[in-house]
Amino acid sequence: xxxxxxxxxxxxxxxxxxxxxxxxxxxxxxxxxxxxxxxxxxxxxxxxxxxxxxxxxxxxxxxxxxxxxxxxxxxxxxxxxxxxxxxxxxxxxxxxxxxxxxxxxxxxxxxxxxxxxxxxxxxxxxxxxxxxxxxxxxxxxxxxxxxxxxxxxxxxxxxxxxxxxxxxxxxxxxxxxxxxxxxxxxxxxxxxxxxxxxxxxxxxxxxxxxxxxxxxxxxxxxxxxxxxxxxxxxxx
Amino acid sequence: xxxxxxxxxxxxxxxxxxxxxxxxxxxxxxxxxxxxxxxxxxxxxxxxxxxxxxxxxxxxxxxxxxxxxxxxxxxxxxxxxxxxxxxxxxxxxxxxxxxxxxxxxxxxxxxxxxxxxxxxxxxxxxxxxxxxxxxxxxxxxxxxxxxxxxxxxxxxxxxxxxxxxxxxxxxxxxxxxxxxxxxxxxxxxxxxxxxxxxxxxxxxxxxxxxxxxxxxxxxxxxxxxxxxxxxxxxxx
DNA sequence: TAGTGGTCTAGACCACCCG
DNA sequence: GGGTGGTCTAGACCACTAT
Numbered sequence: 289x290x291x292x293x294x295x296x297x298x299x300x301x302x303x304x305x306x307x308x309x310x311x312x313x314x315x316x317x318x319x320x321x322x323x324x325x326x327x328x329x330x331x332x333x334x335x336x337x338x339x340x341x342x343x344x345x346x347x348x349x350x351x352x353x354x355x356x357x358x359x360x361x362x363x364x365x366x367x368x369x370x371x372x373x374x375x376x377x378x379x380x381x382x383x384x385x386x387x388x389x390x391x392x393x394x395x396x397x398x399x400x401x402x403x404x405x406x407x408x409x410x411x412x413x414x415x416x417x418x419x420x421x422x423x424x425x426x427x428x429x430x431x432x433x434x435x436x437x438x439x440x441x442x443x444x445x446x447x448x449x450x451x452x453x454x455x456x457x458x459x460x461x462x463x464x465x466x467x468x469x470x471x472x473x474x475x476x477x478x479x480x481x482x483x484x485x486x487x488x489x490x491x492x493x494x495x496x497x498x499x500x501x502x503x504x505x506x507x508x509x510x511x512x513x514x515x516x517x518x519x520x521x522x523x524x
Numbered sequence: 525x526x527x528x529x530x531x532x533x534x535x536x537x538x539x540x541x542x543x544x545x546x547x548x549x550x551x552x553x554x555x556x557x558x559x560x561x562x563x564x565x566x567x568x569x570x571x572x573x574x575x576x577x578x579x580x581x582x583x584x585x586x587x588x589x590x591x592x593x594x595x596x597x598x599x600x601x602x603x604x605x606x607x608x609x610x611x612x613x614x615x616x617x618x619x620x621x622x623x624x625x626x627x628x629x630x631x632x633x634x635x636x637x638x639x640x641x642x643x644x645x646x647x648x649x650x651x652x653x654x655x656x657x658x659x660x661x662x663x664x665x666x667x668x669x670x671x672x673x674x675x676x677x678x679x680x681x682x683x684x685x686x687x688x689x690x691x692x693x694x695x696x697x698x699x700x701x702x703x704x705x706x707x708x709x710x711x712x713x714x715x716x717x718x719x720x721x722x723x724x725x726x727x728x729x730x731x732x733x734x735x736x737x738x739x740x741x742x743x744x745x746x747x748x749x750x751x752x753x754x755x756x757x758x759x760x
Numbered sequence: 761t762a763g764t765g766g767t768c769t770a771g772a773c774c775a776c777c778c779g
Numbered sequence: 780g781g782g783t784g785g786t787c788t789a790g791a792c793c794a795c796t797a798t
Contacts (some may be wrong), residue, residue: 316563354795355764363694368606368704441531462545470605472708472726490708490726520704590776591783
């Protein structure tokens with residue numbers, strides 16, 4: 289007669305909460321029971337319920353406020369996650385061969401537009417690199433990158449003939465703040481030649497800006513091959 | 525003489541760990557002290573240290589294994605998060621006026637390519653919608669969408685003349701699994717007219733696939749205006 | 761001011777996995 | 780086998796905020 293008293297883990301609770309939202313047992317915009325009530329229902333402690341609900345809130349399904357309660361959000365799909373792998377890994381993961389080729393390496397003063405993007409002053413030095421990444425000998429990505437000498441002094445000793453700048457940076461710089469952006473651009477003649485595309489082909493471009501403790505590290509503009517598609521990692 | 529014994533919060537511990545990685549106090553690929561040791565150093569309990577390290581691992585900075593320890597990962601920027609707002613909010617957030625216009629609404633059997641994308645059978649019905657979203661009377665996004673009648677039966681009663689399909693779905697369907705993808709496309713003549721663009725302009729396209737408990741809900745292909753840029757939310 | 765979630769404590773047992 | 784992180788317990792006090 290007595291119902292099961294086995295306590296639920298925080299993972300089970302997460303799953304049950306999701307099911308109840310899907311069943312509309314708990315409707316959109318409505319409030320869940322309090323943590324104390326749920327802890328009793330699931331024969332567990334408030335700590336465990338708290339972890340389950342906190343994670344669901346982080347994932348965008350719930351909204352929580354002190355004194356107010358926990359509400360079912362209406363638009364749970366508020367966020368999408370992308371993993372940004374090293375390009376070598378991205379290419380070899382498909383079974384293709386990876387090849388790297390340096391096109392240009394030059395030291396110069398950062399141009400004004402770059403200083404503005406990186407929120408830094410314009411009279412500092414940077415190494416400017418252009419290179420190509422191939423998959424099975426076909427152009428996969430054309431990379432146009434600046435690396436700031438003040439923040440990464442070792443860069444002046446790097447030729448980048450054998451290793452791509454991103455791969456080198458990831459080995460060298462501990463960790464950073466990053467901004468990404470993505471847009472579509474039209475291939476000009478130069479870009480078309482690098483990517484074996486036709487002039488005016490649509491090109492998927494991603495830009496990555498990196499800082500280390502507020503100091504500018506690098507700006508990268510990545511031109512992807514025609515037909516490239518960026519996809520989310522299934523689901524959070 | 526005695527050092528401060530004030531215990532550290534999990535947020536402070538996260539910050540300290542990040543600083544030590546940036547300082548190279550803890551080098552890339554090296555191991556951190558164990559949770560017990562850190563708990564002692566920070567005058568707190570293992571629970572608190574655990575939460576700090578667990579969150580840093582979720583964010584991609586650390587790798588943790590039982591019996592093995594906690595390691596500083598080399599490529600911390602393994603993931604980027606995007607928030608995907610309702611288009612009305614996206615537009616009004618910039619201060620622009622939002623306007624919506626339905627172009628086409630038709631009930632039909634799902635085409636084979638769509639059944640394949642949604643992992644569902646082809647002999648079911650769907651409502652096919654095309655519509656435009658304007659910002660200050662200029663085309664902002666052209667939307668091409670299918671909504672599955674079997675999963676969302678109420679859709680047959682919706683005219684979508686006054687409210688966009690996404691806005692209606694978000695009010696109606698509790699929550700779902702989602703896949704996103706993004707790519708660059710070339711505007712054909714029709715698309716150019718809808719978006720007030722020129723033929724062969726590069727267009728940023730996003731596709732969104734949604735399921736509810738494994739049942740296909742909707743497929744949306746969103747063509748953004750020329751010059752659109754998608755950006756990450758600053759930093760995790 | 762009262763009620764809710766946010767966080768912490770001091771312990772415990774368990775699961776995994778390297779050696 | 781033993782050491783590490785993963786999780787849970789049964790409490791406690793705090794911080795925020797709706798009313």
